[in-house]
Amino acid sequence: MRKKIYSLSIALLLGCGACNDWLTVQPATSILSEDLYATNDGIKQALNGAYLNMRGVLYNPAGYMGGGGMAESLACSWSVSEGNREYDLSNHDYASDLVESSLSSSFQGFYKIIVTMNDLIQGVELNRKQISDDVYNIGVGEAYALRALAHFDLIRLWGPVPSKVDPMKTYLPYVTVNSPDRYEYVTYEKYMTLLFEDLKRAEELLGKSDVVLNTSFEATEMTNSVWPYRKSRMNYYGVLGLQARVHLWYGNTDEALRYARLVKDATNPDETKKFRLTNEVDDFPDNSWVDGTCYSEHLCGTKCDTYDYSKGGWMSGRAMIMNASPSFVQTLFDGNTSDFRYKKMWTYERTGLMVYGYVLRKYRCFYTGTKAAQNFPIIRLSEMYLTIMEKAPLSEANEVYKEFCAARGIEYVPYTEADRQERVYKEWIRELIGEGQNFFTYKRLYVRNMIFGISECGEEQYVLPIPEKEYLGE
Secondary structure (H helix, E strand, O other): OOEEOOOOHHHHHHHHHHHHHHHHHOOOOOOOOOHHHOOHHHHHHHHHHHHHHHHHHOOOOOOOOOOOOOHHOOOOOOOOOOHHHHHHHHHOOOOOOHHHHHHHHHHHHHHHHHHHHHHHHHHHHHHHHHHOHHHHHHHHHHHHHHHHHHHHHHHHHOOOOOHHHHOOOOEEOOOOOOOOOOOOOOEEEHHHHHHHHHHHHHHEEEHHHHHHOOOHHHHHHOOOOOOOHHHHHHOOHHHHEEEEEEHHHHHHHHHHHHHHHHHHHOOOOOOEEOOOOOHHHOOHHHHHHOOOOOHHHEEEEEEOOOOOOOOOOHHHHHHHEEEOOOOOHHHHHEEEEEEHHHHHHHHEEEEEEEEEEEEEEOOOOOOOOOOOEEEEEEHHHHHHHHHHHHHHHHHHHHHHHHHHHHOOOOOOOOOOOOEEEEHHHHHHHHHHHOOOHHHHHHHOOOOOOOOOOOOOOOOOHHHHOHHHHHEEOO
């Protein structure tokens, strides 16, 4: 069956409109859109606009890919009442109008990122001789990486369970050139081949010029840096982490491990670690509260300095209360109350009139005037550890797990081949809850009963239906 899409041309127009709107916000530094990709500053401004767009509806604490949005509801993380969108998503009932609206908005949001990046790549290539090497390598490298990220999240949501791929079926369009014509859907293998090509190109370009190759991320944490706040961008190490994630999904264990190790072992020129696991002693001294998102572990993310937790969806008890009574400590943490994540990321409090429940507080540092980074994590160091713990030879997995246990404040009990997979699976869920990633762990492993699931899941529940309005015909 040949499927075609027509809304991308609309998304392209929206993307251009968003870019123009953004340019008018800063008239002192704005560049006319037709000249945007002809100067170094124009390319940087275009990237700034792209990240603002990303954090708008997708990658923020309450966004579709955040903890308070669609992806986390699909993982059945929160307690919900019947008759609303969150319940339908948690029950994997995609027929309601509210769910259809979310699917359509998020679907279009991903392709909006894609068409904007296509425009940037094409525009910069046309003006290559006018662009400095570092701006070309970093700007175009980030564009390829963001295009890959959006395409990957699309296939993870609307594509098949990795172990259930139909090699003859066409799933989604992989769009590399913007066009007013309809975009043709391609097979899973073709889609993933194009995705890996984008990641390879991003890695090559950023590997030539990204400033964090020769300095620490901390050195970029200032607005007057040439390339500031690299943890808030799809930097070189973010691309390595994304490579590990995509290869793990695809089932290419050797490459997933290679990239995970590269990130885990990455060092600065002074031989200190590029990233370190967050722990209670270093990051929450004297029971202080700084940043629940584990910023020391961020490989890349989106700067959400205008997001205010107190005004966002995370203040809604309906959205944030764990789908369980106090016994959830036993269910999620195996009763281990000394676990750093339980102690620091959760609080039991009143959420309504005579209503109490466990509330995740990862994002309580996101408010006006905070000293925290306010960076929504897209990929964290802990994901690299979990990949190694799940897929590496047992001796290496246990060595990494021991380090992980020390950071998380849990007793180290070595894995055995008999219990490793089940125990690592539980670590994925408790580690990444609230970050929009757990649905994908369940889907990758084809888990039939999610930890807090409402109903059993099969292929039908794991593959989101393409929004009806995205079809022009078949």
